[in-house]
Amino acid sequence: MKASDGTDEAKRRAGESASGQVENGMVVGLGTGSTAAHAIRALGEKVAAGMEIQGVPTSYQSRTLAREVGIPLCTLEAARPDIAIDGADQLQLDGALVKGGGAAHAREKIVDTSAPRCLIVADDTKLTDTLDHPIPVEVLPDAVPTVEQAIHERDGDPTVRTAQRKDGPVVTDNGNLVLDCAFGPIETPETLAASLSAIPGVVEHGLFIGVATELHIGSNDGVSIHSV
Numbered sequence: 178m179k180a181s182d183g184t185d186e187a188k189r190r191a192g193e194s195a196s197g198q199v200e201n202g203m204v205v206g207l208g209t210g211s212t213a214a215h216a217i218r219a220l221g222e223k224v225a226a227g228m229e230i231q232g233v234p235t236s237y238q239s240r241t242l243a244r245e246v247g248i249p250l251c252t253l254e255a256a257r258p259d260i261a262i263d264g265a266d267q268l269q270l271d272g273a274l275v276k277g278g279g280a281a282h283a284r285e286k287i288v289d290t291s292a293p294r295c296l297i298v299a300d301d302t303k304l305t306d307t308l309d310h311p312i313p314v315e316v317l318p319d320a321v322p323t324v325e326q327a328i329h330e331r332d333g334d335p336t337v338r339t340a341q342r343k344d345g346p347v348v349t350d351n352g353n354l355v356l357d358c359a360f361g362p363i364e365t366p367e368t369l370a371a372s373l374s375a376i377p378g379v380v381e382h383g384l385f386i387g388v389a390t391e392l393h394i395g396s397n398d399g400v401s402i403h404s405v
Contacts, residue, residue, distance in 0.1 A: 184397060185211075187300035191395030192216035194402065195262045195296040198391075201228050204256045206288040207243055208263025209236040209281040212298045212395075216262045221246025233258050235288050236281035237350055258292035265299045266383070267310040268392065272297075272405035273366045277313025277383030280338065280349045286381055289388050297389045301396045308366055311357040312373070313338070313383040318354050320378025325356065327376045331369070333358040353380050 192215025199205055199220060207217055217232075217239060224230060224247050232248040233256070234240035243250055263285055268274035274297060276282045289295045314335070316324045321337065328335040335356040338347040346354050363369055363384075370384040392403040 184300065187395035187397055188212040188298075189215045189395070190400045191298040191300060191393045192262075193219045194393040194395070194400040195298045196220050196223070198294075198296060199223070199228075199230060199260060199262075202230070203259040204231045204233060204251065206258040206261025206263065206292050206295075207232045207234045207239045207248070208261065208285060208289070208298075209239050209279045210264035212300065213239065213262060213264040214242055216298055217242050217248065218246055221248055224248055231256060233288055235263065235285040236279060238279060238281070253288070253291060258288060260294045260296065261289045261292035262296045262298060263289055265297050265303055265385075267303050267305055267308055268297060268299055268389075269305060269308060270392070270403055272387070272389040272392065273308060274385045274389060275308055275310040275312060275383050276385055277315075277355070280313065280315070280347050280355050282313055282383040283315050283349070283351060283381035286385060286388070289385070294390050295388050296391045296393055298393045299395070301394050304394060308363040309361060311336075311359045312369070314356045314358050314373060315349055315351070315353050315380040315382070316356055317378045317380060321354055321356070324376055324378045328356065328358050331360075331372055333360045351380065
């Protein structure tokens with residue numbers, strides 16, 4: 178399979194491949210990001226053709242897009258997803274992955290883990306042998322100084338994420354801030370995930386361990402599907 182250089186075509190193929198796993202009557206977790214957006218658009222076409230599904234959005238972005246393409250929405254209170262489709266900033270073939278580029282990883286983790294099947298969609302540039310992408314950590318605003326100290330104690334380098342085209346930091350849909358924490362190569366993602374979760378003031382982090390059940394990885398000439 179040829180490398181894609183992260184093309185939109187590779188993302189589209191991955192998203193459409195995962196959307197093909199959705200069946201009539203399902204409740205679908207709708208992920209966030211450019212590749213997940215292709216899956217949402219493909220599902221919108223299925224709805225327009227007569228398929229009956231409901232979507233549980235993971236962010237304002239995915240909610241808005243789902244409405245634009247005509248996917249009926251519901252909440253986790255109303256129904257649990259049968260399947261979730263979500264993207265990744267970086268992933269391994271064993272299913273360990275980093276999310277949070279869109280600062281929606283707390284909601285994404287809630288929705289993704291509530292579904293018995295979680296399909297991760299990505300282009301092949303996101304695939305790696307060892308995770309080394311900075312880990313987004315959603316933090317209560319008052320806890321930023323103490324969480325930063327705890328990250329340093331874990332040999333991480335935290336940076337408050339700043340907003341694009343506006344002054345100040347990124348604020349999540351939950352009203353919190355995001356620290357992008359560089360750890361270099363992460364040899365034991367499970368250990369780091371548990372350590373980050375134990376820090377007081379951390380709402381959620383972007384290490385997803387044991388969540389993905391299937392990977393749909395797109396390239397310029399096809400899609401490879403890997404069960405986890």
